[in-house]
Amino acid sequence: MDGAVPVIWQFDKDTVQVTNISDSTLVEKMTYKIEPGFLLFTKVSGISSCDTNTIGKYKYNIKGDSLFVSPFDDPCNDRASAVSNEANIRIR
DSSP states (O other): OOSOOOEEEEEOSSEEEEEETTTOOEEEEEEEEEETTEEEEEEEEESSSOOTTOEEEEEEEEETTEEEEEEEEOSOHHHHHHOOOSOEEOOO
8 A cells, every 4th residue: 555544453352454444445354462562463364465474563552542553573564564653543
């Protein structure tokens, strides 16, 4: 994707879907695991060139209703470059 695209991160028990807000298309579906201070993502399907075996490790922090995620160690540049460390606001 070229440029910033507003998305919704929808977390379920062990998967997360990233959806483009403007047209509701699926950007990426991933499994995730939580380690203290880190999220580990593995692609299930989507538009990135990441394979389904490459694990991306991301720092995360929750402040109030905001989730901050930033790349820590991810060999898949498509995923790492797409994640912004700007606040993701919780939608209830």
